[in-house]
Structure formats: structure tokens, C-alpha cells
Amino acid sequence: MKYVKPLALTFIICSFLSVIALAALYFYIRPELPSVAMLKDVRLQTPMKVYSRDGLLISQFGVKRRIPLELKNIPEPMLQAFLATEDSRFYDHPGVDIIGVARAFMNLVLTGEKGQGASTITMQLARNFFLTREKAWMRKIKETFIALHIEQLLSKDEILELYLNKIELGHRAFGVGAAAQVYFGKTATELNLAEMATIAGLPKAPSNLNPISNPQASKERRRVVLARMLDEGYINRDEFLQAAEADFTGEKHGAEIQLHAPYLADMIYMEMINRYGKEEAETAGYQVYATVPSTLQTAAQQAVKRNLHDYDERHGYRGPLAQLWEAPPAIQKDDEKNDQSLVEVPRPEDEQYGWTEQQMKDFLAEQQSFAPLLPAIVTEVKDKQISVFALDQGYIDINWDGLAWARPFITDSKQGSEPQEAKDIVSPGAHIMIRFNTESEQWQLSQFPDASGALVSLDPQNGAVRAIVGGYSFYQSQFNRATQAKRQVGSNIKPFIYSAAINKGYSLATIINDAPINQWDRSSGIAWRPKNSPEIYDGPIRMRVALGRSKNVVSVRLLRSVGLDDIVAHLANFGFNPHELPRDESLALGSASLTPLEVARGITIIGNGGYAVEPYFIERVDNEMGETLWQANPAVAAPAFASQQENNELDLLAISDGRKFSLPPLYAPQVISRQNAFLTREMMRTAIYSGGSWSKNTYWQGTGWRANNLMSRDDLAGKTGTTNDAKDTWFSGMGGNLVTTTWVGFDDMNRSLGRTSRNQYLINKNPQQFNWMGNAMVGAEDGARVAQPAWIRFMRQALEGVPEQYPTVPEDIVTVRIDRTTGKLTQRTDHTSKFEYFIRGTEPTQYVDDSEFVDPFDQGQPVIQNEDIF
Template identity: 75%
Template sequence: MTALYFYIKPELPSVAILKDVRLQTPMKIYSQDGQLISQYGVKRRIPLELKDIPEGLKQAILATEDSRFYEHPGVDPIGVMRAFVNLVLTGEKGQGASTITMQLARNFFLTRDKAWMRKIKEAFISWHIEQLLSKDEILELYLNKIELGHRSFGVGAAAQVYFGKDIRDLSLAQLATIAGLFQAPSVLNPISNPSRSRERRRVVLARMLDEGYINRAEFEQAANEDIQAKKHGAEIELDAPYLADMIYSEMVARYGKEEAETGGYQVYATVPSNLQRLAQQATIRNLHDYDERHGYRGPQQQLWQHDTQDQEQGQNPAWTEAQMLEFLATQPSFKPLQPAIVTATEEQQIRVFNQQGQYLDISWDGLAWARPFVSDTSQGDEPKTAADIVKPGALVWIRFNQETAIWQLSQFPDASGAFVALDPITGAVRAIVGGYSFYQSQFNRATQAKRQVGSNIKPFVYSAALDNGFTLASIMNDAPINQWDRKSGVVWRPKNSPEVYDGPIRMRVALGKSKNVVSVRLLRGVGIDNVIQHMAKFGFNPNDLPRDESLSLGSASLTPMEVVTGFSVFANGGFLVTPHVIERIDDEFGETLWQAAPVVAPPAILPSAPVQDASVTAAEQTEQLEPPPQPNYAPAVISRQNAFLTREMMSTAISGGGNWSKKTYWQGTGWRANNLMSRDDLAGKTGTTNDSKDTWFSGMGGNLVATAWVGFDDMSRSLGRTSRNQYLINLNPQKFNWMGNAMVGGEDGARVAQPAWIRFMREALEGVPENYPPVPEGIVTVRIDRTSGKLTQRTDHTSRFEYFIKGTEPTQYVDDEEFIDPFEQDTPVQESEDIF
């Protein structure tokens, strides 16, 4: 034997690798609060320490695979003798001689070929392993390494795959079933071959009874238990595929594809599960609202024609339940949409058959929205009966409306949307949605779609103006512009939308009302090059910014992520943070390998140095007062004063200003947020492009800054307009023309994108304290005349306090000849929206 050992020793592999072996374990991605989002990797494995594996499973494995495991040195002489006797008597090679250590040796280093030389090598390798590892280490590695069918590797993964449970929650019968897999997982597993699995389970339990691990009553109960095994995927708790895909791509870039998918990494996102769900629900509901007010495009297809005479003659009969189930099983679902087949129509109700084999009744409240879609700008007449909408045999989409708590007829929205929310202090992504359904389109519009931003660009233009001598009280001329372009030979006439011009107007009001011509005049006053240089400070690529006056109206194309990053500068006091989606990376045992250390916006008032105690020595003070690690502060790209003033202007885009009864009241384009959210710290900006091809709303409040975008993937297509739908108005009277699907007229940022922002922020900021920034040093307030922007001594409705950077406040008082009292004027209050 010694001579044989030295003869084959050069061919034996080193077992030292087992000391530091890394089992191939899939990458798991979790939300910030630990909810599983996704799992990547072909092999399913859940590495466990021996102490975490139930005693019953260890006993079952030892009883059936190697009852003398803790007694032999890796090779069991009794087992070898038993195998030899079997060979002599039957002439067949058996498995009886393989110990757990030998199986481990074969799994790591050898093949399953039943050759004598392989068995000899297996024995010597096993002896080496026993010299290197303890018995418990060998058993732990064995239980985590072995393949157990359906791509599960190790007992932890097998428990999840076959029973959808943590291994510690399994019954004795389920543990015995897993132990029975070790002999031949492909033919003994309870999914592929339930009868043989039950037979093997009985054998395992009998061996446990023989070894004294269980009693007769436990044997009988476990042997007869109906375990109901079925294949389970990873228990996804938060379905956020756009987020998961972003993190997966970053992990592949960091570690390479193979290592990322097999290294057992546990990646924690910066996104809390509750905020991600809110963003997804808000985006999906908003797209359905837009889609439904534009009309129903009809069923997906007609599976049979409903003709009573034909069916009485046996022609084109209605499908049976079996036919419908078979067909629906081939159809995709896109949450919250699911396919169904219309089986009957009544006067104002339909019955449908769904993928689960259920009949559902959809009442008129779930149908009446479905007037015909004619075009993006036109809708047909409101339906009177269910037969005006669909007929039996129609394949349709249905969804459960959470807000009305009813099933309703639906359709896959034509328009697309995106949503991003950030923590403006750290740049941590708090929610991200790249479209209606990742499973329908993996294109992430939040990070990949560069779309024209419309008036979402204006705060950056106004910020540049503040750095170039303008103030919130600067008077601008809100009057039409006619400019001859020598190159094109046409006149450029930028227009307000609606085409209402207020004449002299303060800068604060101009941004709140989104006055297009004022934005053009500010760009001219500052200079295109200066504005582009200023906008580059917010992280925008200068190459994406057109060098013409259309820049002031939002002709630049940016992604929602770029836009929300720029707005975060106004929210955090002037500092450019870097968006990131990974908070930390742990190994498979929960040890942190990497922790995000983002640059952060410093607080408005930096903490002072700790006070020293005079009673201790200088040496003790040095030891006690060793400074804590300093945060890595983000670069200041604009002054705190500039950020504060720009945010002030954006706050009035939501809250407006003035006194209604005195005719000084005006509404900003984002007034719906003020109506639906009772907070004073909101600030934001709408955005709409030519022909309403792109709509935006970006804004901040509490501890979040967020951007919503809606448009068609086909960039030539307009979001159009809608006519009055009396049913939708009656269904949502309290929301009519505020948000939801009842709005009428041309689509724009306030009507299309802002409702998603409101739905998200209203819930996300519930219970979050208001967070209006403190007035920075260097800012002063003076009372000004609302019309002229000059100083005034009046304290009535014609005046207000305004903020200025010290040294820029007005020095002249309004005189009697200039003074205008709006109460004495016949000027209607106008709501404006923005289109370039």
C-alpha cells in the first residue's frame, strides 16, 4: 500500500485549497432595509455554517451516507469490506465503500467514473483531507458543496428550491427528503420523481430509526407526511428590476461577470423598499391615467366571433375553459396588467376569464372610461353599453385598481415614464424607475434616455443670472420677441404658453410662471457662453448644451438622472454630489467588503471644535480629543446664497403669491403640488417641450429631490390633448383638473409628469419634518414694491419682503408716479405653463 501511495503521489492534487475554498455562490441584491430584489448566477447556493444546519438533517446524512464518519480516518475499512463482499457475490461494483470524505474528494478533485484507479486516488486524497481538516469542517464543506438537483448546490439551496423555506423551518419529512437526494439527485428529487423520492425518504427515515436518532412514532409520522414539494425561485421581496440591473452592471464592471455571479456577494442598495414601491406605483398609475384619458385602443385580438346564429349552427363556437386556460398560459403578464378573455357582456358589465381559471365581473365603473382612441389629440364618443367596448371572445388586459378597489378593463400604456429620487446631501439614489415594465423593455429611461428638458432648464439659467448682477426683484420685460435670423432667413418668435404677456415682471414671478421670453432675455443678458459655463458646474456636459438661444427654453437633451442631480445642488445649498446606488457589498457570510464613502454636502453650520477640559494635561487632551474622521465634502459649485435664492423662486412656482382679493395673487405652474400637499418646504419646476413631446417635473421637499419624466419612446410623437370625458370627471370630481385621469386640454409637464411626483412625495414625506434651508449669511431682506421691485414704505398688499445678496438690494424707493395698485387694475389672473 505504501509503495502504491508513492507511485501515484505525483498525480494526487493538493488538498490545501480546501482550507480557503470559495464555493460558487450567486450574487444577491437587497434593498437598503434588507429585502431581496434579485439573484444572479446559474448555481443556487446558500452557504451555511455547521451550527446553522438542523441536527435532524446531519443525523439523516450520517445515517444514510456514512454512519461511522466520526470514527474512521477518511476510508472506512468496514465499508470497503462490505463493498468487496458485494463484488465477489454479484460481480458488480457498488457505492458502499464511499465515505463522506471520499465523496467530498470526488466532488472537488475527481470524476464519477467507477474505475479502480479513481477509487484508489479517492482514498489517498481522503486521507490527505482528514489530515488537513477537522471532521466538522469536512461535514460542513460536504453539505454546502454537493449538487442536489434543479441547479441547487448544498442543503441550504435545496431547502429553498424544493420547499421555498429556510432550512431551519423544515419538518423531519422534508429534511429526510433532502438527505435522500445525496444518492442520486436527478432521479430521487420530489419534483421530477415524487414516488421514488417518497421511497428514498422512507429508507432515510428507516436508517435514522436504526441508528436511534428517531423513534417509531416519529418515523411513521414523517414517512406518511405529504410534503407538497414544488420548484421555488429566489424569494423576491421587492420586484425592482431596473434597479437590480443597474447594480448588476456595476458589479460586473467592478469584478467581472463570472466573479460577480459566483462570488457570493450580497449587495445592498441605497434604496429603501418603501420608497421604491412608492415610485413604481406612482409611475405606473400616472401612465395609466394619461393613457385612459386618451381612450381605448381595443382588445389585443378577437379569439372567436360572437354571433348567436353561427354558434347555434355549431360554427365558430365559444372556447371551452380548457382551451382558454391553455391559450392564456402562453400569454405574458406585466404587473399590474394580466391577460383575460371576455366570456360574456351585459348592459353595463362584462365577465372575463383569467390565467388562474377564475371568472371576474367588471362593472361599469371599470369600463366606462374606454371611449375609443382616435389619435393622440382626439377621442371618440363615450360608450353607452359594454358592447360598445368589447365583445365575447376578446383577449384584453385587466388590472386591479388599488385606489378604487375594483377590477377594470385596461391596456398597456403607449407612453413611457421614468422617475428618480435622490438624497441631495449624499447623492444616494432613494428610488428609480426606468419604465412601465422591465420585462417588456429593458431600456432604462432614467439613466439612458436623453430627452429635451423644456423649462426644467430655467432654474439653471436664472441661477446664472443671479451670479451676473440680477436679483429676484429685477424687472424683466415679458413681451413678445421677434428676431431675424440671417442664416435661416426666418424670424424666431419664442412664445409664452399660454400666449399671455404680463409686461414688466419680477424675476421671481417670471420663473414661477415659467415665462419663456423672460428666460430668453436673461440668457441674452448673461451671455450664452457664461450660461453654459455656469450649467457645467451642475454636472451637465457642455457638449449636450446647444450654443444658441433655444438653450434658455430647454432644447438641451439630458437624462432624468442628470436633471435630478442638477436640482440636488439647489436642494443641498450649492454642492455637487454624485448619484450612487450601492451602499455596501458583503461576502456570503455577511462580512462587509466595501462600503460607500460618497462626497456629501456639508451642513449649513459646520460643527465647532470640542471644548477642552482645563483639568487634564495636554497629552491627555491630545489623546481624548483626537478628531473624528472628517467627512469627504462635495465641491461647492455655486454659493449658498445663489442656491437659496434659486430655490426661493422655485418655491413660488408651487405656492404662487399675492392676495386674491386685492388682485395681486398669481399661480405658478406647479400649483397642484401646493393644493395636494400641506408642506411649506416644497420647491420645483415643470417642463414641457415643443408639441408636448417631453414632459417633466423636478422638485424637492423634506430629505428628497426627485424628477419625473413622461413621453413616448418614439420621439416624433406628441403627448397630444384630451377632450372632456364626463365619466372620468364624475369618478374623480375632487381631483378634476388637479391630478389623475380626468384632466382636459393640452398635455404638459404639470398635467402629465407632476402627478407622479406628487403621488410619490406625498407618501414619501409623510411624517418627515419640513426642511426649508436656513437663510445663509450674506442674505438680507427688504420690503419692495410688487410692481416695480423698488423699495417701498407701504405695508399693504402692494408690497412684500424679498431676499437679496447683501449689496444687491435696491436703493431707490418707488415714487408716486411709478406706483401701481393692482386692485385698481382690470387684469385677470392667468395660470401659465411652459413650452419652448
């Protein structure tokens, strides 16, 4: 007993001194300890996700990949795997595990090294939020005090949930949700036991133990986790053995992109940065919903790509990207001539030359592909067939239908002779591009198109972007031609010029002289002679017909009559910057440079009754919990009549302090009258539906007649556009609930889209589409041949099942019967007359005189025009 009391006293004194020392240490470092109160409302750094209007994932932005999960949504075996491996007494200790500390201390005493840590899950959480991973005594002490504070503030489940969402797990994956997606391409609930154990083994060394960087070490660590789960009784022996021996399939997965629309995603990303700043946009977990439905975006991308391939292929094949090996020539001795003559002879089947399959795989793995194009290598050439090798596809046979288009490209306006055999096109060892043609359902030889294209489709009632394509491939060029490329618009400017004329009292029946113009320019010493294309001049012509036929000289005469200043002022109503418009008569022919989005926005005003809606492409922004933070509230086109307003009320939402409430509709400013918009649209309809009777020699075609032939709808209206030397081609039009603009040209503005010669193979392949769409076109390229096919392909698919929508005839619009030739009133009801729309007060008052009357039936064959040019 004599030793007990001293020992007890010593123990009490030491304990008391330890408490005092610990308290002193706490108060000493307390000013350096962070407040843990922020953990109650912690906002984890979560990447921004961009979705289509119908909820398909388009893209994800942010350095850190995180998919926050509530504890109830994390599988129980995964929770058990983390607890067994990282902190088996988590629910029993107050944030610091005394047993773990004692074990670490004994290891230090025995080895002299700090090889084992005593960190609990709470302490790891403290380190992850507030400290570094540095192995230092002071950091460990701070970690301990912070962990004790956390345990006082949060429940055990809250701590565990934060930990599993915060922890770094390698390859920029933070939290178990992101790790499941990155390593296995699954959600957390889809993982099996082996995969859960793999993820649970990562916290110790995420860079070295992950299944991508070090598969073998990751597999060994998985076994350790499973053994701990077995020891803790979470799994039985059979489950342990099955999971421990499971195949190791970890590989890197990106975000599960469901709709590839990178140009749209980039637009939304830049807009979000402008609104919130880069850091918040990339880390606040915003879920951004675009105005674009996935079906329309997919249709637009396919239309642009197919159209560019059609243009590119009718201009010829530019040859393989490289020749990787040459087939050795066969040498055969001619004894009679006693010389060595090179002749082609079959080579033995067992004689090898060229590259091995592994060499081809290694080469192709380093080549960039741009969907739908795939890099490939020609391995065999037969008479009218080739065999190619492509990564992930293996060996593919391409028959003559996939080759015969490839006559040589010489210049943009000249092509070589049609190939007769496959050897005229490629040889073994050629590095080429191939693509799967979805229309013919077969593989074919291909190439990356030289020309570029763009498409913009808007809802004319509110300006919502329904589809947007900025080029063939965002990964080849991030330049968004739909929003950034200012190109000359050619005849796409004419609807706006004609609208200005209507504003000045002109009517659809006004007669304008379609005759050559010769204007001497004293300053330059040359004459300006705008020309029609083709160079056919019809003399006096009605304004409706002039727009339908895209008569250039008529457009110039209208500009002169209205006045350049008034034309510029009127064009400004359509959103075109008046300071960027040329101040000369070339404006009437489309010398102005505009983006496809600007043109489409201008056309919406014609399509919606005269209201200047603003294009927008973000429908709403939600937080990571799906709560709406911002909802678009665009100004819309007003209903046609006041009586319709109640039926057109918009169910819009605004967000204020988290509360949703309805908003009354905001009406866009009206910049042209309904009557003007209606009549301008009517003239644009003429470009598609033409007019007259073939049997009575009154028939003629507008420049957009192909849309009528290929689309069985009666509510279409449009306008082609071609600039000088066909450097830019356009088609803009409307139908159903959409306004769409397409553009095709070269990024190099010095290049012309040129012309094509006859390719009999393409004509035979598409006899029904000869000179309508596709590759079979012959002659000079223009808006109708180059840009319009993309418009037709997109609109045909976009409007499938959409009812035809005709504009309501505005008040003060009247119809009278006119003479087709003079535009005057007539009492005839035959082919020489037609009903025409007029704004009340502008209709003709005189009847056609017998001396003026002309019967087209007596004049011979009608003139059919289908081209236009600036």
C-alpha cells in the same frame, strides 16, 4: 500445522507486497493529487444578494444557488438522514470505509458490474472539490488518497459541514440550505422530517430524484432514506410511517424576493461587475445593501405605474389583445317578411360555445403578465358589467366603474365617444388585461401603457439614491430611462439659466420684458419666434414671477444678457457636459438632452446650498458572514455655518485589514454660492405657491400649483418642463429631505403626448381631482398634467411624517419691501408690495415713483397661468 505456516507466510508476503504496491501507486500518482490545504480556507461559490437599505431582499445573482450554513444551524434529523443514507459509519472510519469497500468488491465479483460504490462522505467531498463523477478505477484511487489527506487536515464536523454546503442537489441548488429554499421555499430549520428525507435522498442522482423533475421517483427515494433512518434508530416506526405517507408538495421556488425593484437591482449588479468582475461578483457571496429604503422604492414604483395608467386611460382604449372566439349570431325567422333576419336573442343557458375553462387556463398560462396587469379572457358581457377569467383568480366580475373609462383610442390627440354599454367595449372571447385598482379597491379593464416614465429621488445632502424607477416594467423593457434616456428637458432647464443670471448680478426683483421675440436668421431665411405657452405676454415682469410662470421669452432674454458661453460654463457646474449642450439660444428653452438622474443631480445642488454631491446607490458591501467589506463615504454638503459643524459630524466607517475606524466628513466642492442656491430655490418655490391676493387682483398661479393644492407642506419648490409638441414632460422639485425628478414620454421620440377631450365619466368619478391629478384632465398634455402627478403621489407618501425643512437664510442675504409691479423700493404696506430677498448689494436703491405706480386692483381680473412649453 504444516499448512498454517505456509499460509501465514503467504499472507505476510502478500500483505507486504500489497503495502509496497500501494505505496508505489501512491508515489506514482502523488504528483497528480491536488493539495487539500485549500479546504481550511475554502470559499464556497455563493450568489450575490442585493438588499434594500432596510434589509429586504431585492434580487439574487449567480448561476449556483447556495445558502451556506454552519453545522450547528442544520437540524439534527437532516444530519441523521444524510449519515444514515450516505455514510452510516462516518464518525468511525478514517476517510475510507473498509466494510463498504468489501461490500462493493463482493458485488463486483457476484455481478461483474460496478453497480455499488464504496464512497464515504469524505470521499464524496474529495470528488466534489477535486475530481469528476466518472466511474473509473484511477479516479477511485485518487479519491481514496485525497480522502485520507482530508481526514488528516479537518475534523469530522468540518468535513460534514463542507459536504452539506458543497454537494449538488439539483436545479442549481448547492448545499442543503439552497435545496430547502428551491424545493420547499423554506429555511433548513423550517423543514419537516419528510422534506429533510427528500433532500437527503438527492445526492445519488440529483437530476432524476428531485421532487420537481420526477416526483414519483423522489417519493420512492424518500422512503428509502426514512427506512435507513429507522434501521439506524434515528426515528421510530410511527415517525417513519407518518413521514413516508406525507403529501408530496415539492415545487420550484425562486429566491424569496421581498422587494421587487429590478431596475435598481440591475444597476447594482452592473456596478458590482465593474468593481469585481463577473465571476467574483456572482460567486463570492457578496451581500450588497442599497441606499434605497423599501418604503420609498415601493412608493416610487406605484406612483410611476399609476401615473402612466392615468395618462393612458384618458387617451382611450386600444382594444383587446386578441379575439379568441366569436359568439355565434342568433338567427330568427321573420315569417311576415319571409326572410332570415339576424337579431339578438337570448341563447339557452345549457348551450355552450367558446372555450372550456381548461382551454382558457392553458392559453393564459403562456401569456406574459407585467404586475399589476394580469391577462384575462372575457366570458360574459352584460349591459354594464363583464365577467372575465384570469389564471389564479378564477372568474371576476368587472362593473361599470372599471369599464366606463374605455372610450376608443383614435390617435394620441383624439378619442372616440364614451361607451354606453359594456358591449361597446369588449365581447365574449376577448383576450384583455385587467388590474386591481388599489385606490378604488376593485378590478378594472386595463392595458399596457404606451407611454413610458421614470423617477429619481436623491438625498440632496450626500447624493444617496432614495428611489429610482426606469420604466413601467423591467421585464418588458430593460432600458433604464432614469439613467440611460437622454431626453430634451424643456423648462426644467430654467432654474439653472436663472441661477446663471443671479451670478451676473440679477435679482429676484429684476424687471425683464415679457414681450414677443422675432429674430431673423439670414442663414435659414426664417425668423425665430420663441413663444410663451399660453401665448400671453405680460410686458415688464419680475424675475421671480417669470420663473414661476415659466415665461419662455424671459428665459431667452436672460441667456442673451448673460451670454451663451457664460450660460454653458455655469450649467457645467451642475454636472451637465458642456460639450453636449446646444450652442444656440434654444438652450434657454430646454433643447438640451439630459437623463432624469442628471437633472435630479443638478437640482440637489440648488437644494443643498450649492454643493456638487455625486449620486450613489450602494450603501455597503458585506461578505456572506455579514462582515462589512466596503462602506460608502460620500462627499457631503457642508453645514451652513461653522458653528453647526460639530453637530453635523458624520459617523462614517472605513474598512482597513478588517478593522473599522471613523472618518471625518468629506465635503463636496461648492460650485455655486449659498446665496445663489437660496435665491434660485426661492424662485422655484414660486412655481408651486404662486403669489398675490385674489381679492386685490394680484393673484397668479405658477406652473406647479397642483403640488400646493394636494400637499399640505410649505417647504416645497419645483419646476415643470414640457418640450415642443409635448414629446417630453418633466417635473423636478424638492421638499423635506428629498429631491425628485419625474419624466414621462414615448420611447418613440416621434410621438407626442397629445391632448385629450372631455370625458364626463372621469370627471364625475374624480370631481375633487378634476384638472388637478388623475384622469380628469382636458386639453394639451404638459409637464404639470403628465409628469407632476407622479411627483406629487410619490412625495406625498415619502414625506409623510417628515418635518418640513426650510433652508437657512445665508449670510449676506437681506430682505427689503418692494413694489410688486416695478421691483423698486416702496413704503406701501398693502397688496401692492411684498418683502423680497436680495444678495447684499443687489437690492434696489430707488423708490417707486407715483408716475410708475400701478394698483392691480384697478386693472381687472388677474391672469392665471399653469402651462409651459418649449
